[in-house]
Amino acid sequence: MVQAVFQHGRLIASHASLRVLEGADGGAAIKESIDHASIRGDLEHLGTALCWNGALSLDAILSAQGPFYIDINPRLVEPMNAQLSGVRLVDGLLSVASGGIAAVQPVGSPHVRTHQGLLVLLGAARTGRRRDVLRAAFQLSRHAGPFESSTEELTSVAGDWRAWIPVGVVGGVVLANPRLWRSFSRSAVSHYSLTIGGWRSLMALGNGHEPCPADLCGRLET
Numbered sequence: 001m002v003q004a005v006f007q008h009g010r011l012i013a014s015h016a017s018l019r020v021l022e023g024a025d026g027g028a029a030i031k032e033s034i035d036h037a038s039i040r041g042d043l044e045h046l047g048t049a050l051c052w053n054g055a056l057s058l059d060a061i062l063s064a065q066g067p068f069y070i071d072i073n074p075r076l077v078e079p080m081n082a083q084l085s086g087v088r089l090v091d092g093l094l095s096v097a098s099g100g101i102a103a104v105q106p107v108g109s110p111h112v113r114t115h116q117g118l119l120v121l122l123g124a125a126r127t128g129r130r131r132d133v134l135r136a137a138f139q140l141s142r143h144a145g146p147f148e149s150s151t152e153e154l155t156s157v158a159g160d161w162r163a164w165i166p167v168g169v170v171g172g173v174v175l176a177n178p179r180l181w182r183s184f185s186r187s188a189v190s191h192y193s194l195t196i197g198g199w200r201s202l203m204a205l206g207n208g209h210e211p212c213p214a215d216l217c218g219r220l221e222t
Helices: 037-050 080-085 089-098 117-125 130-142 161-176 178-189 196-206 216-221
Strands: 002-007 010-022 028-033 054-063 066-073 113-115 150-152
Touching: 002 037, 002 089, 010 037, 010 080, 010 089, 010 117, 028 080, 028 117, 037 054, 037 066, 054 089, 080 089, 080 113, 113 117, 117 130, 117 161, 117 178, 130 161, 130 178, 161 178
Parallel strands: 113 150
Antiparallel strands: 002 010, 002 054, 010 028, 028 113, 054 066
């Protein structure tokens, strides 16, 4: 997963992480931040070419020939791994939105690992075996196995013990019937996935798009 914030073509902040463990529907149940010098170079070229202003998120496939990019979206996605590695993507985006010249952020630390308990349990339930759900729940509660030195992104009890309630409910349901993981996944995706009608509306709006002024990026770089 790659995320970046630009100000009229200038790269303000960027972050990349590996999907260490796959959760429900391919989501990243565990992420680990990486050093992404080559990806930063690609982001700089892309931002300059588009004179992009705002956020971008991309999925990258790493290969011997370099990274290949798919599924590019004009938004931030799950920025907690970046935050914990030292890249404040949300702060950067707010600075761009408020006007003025936003400060360029330093590169974050690699090998910072985070997880999402909900995705972990739903991903474990995909096998249809209760023992896999129990193993995942035990490792989560003890910070064992792949969760050693990993930080919860969404439902941390550090500030509010009630944050574990949704994890407990989901864990109880999929433990009783592992096949019910699909019900949680489908109901979540349907709230934000792009429909055919939505895509057609975006394409119609794009026909009247006005490009960014050619001299604006140059003014911000000086």
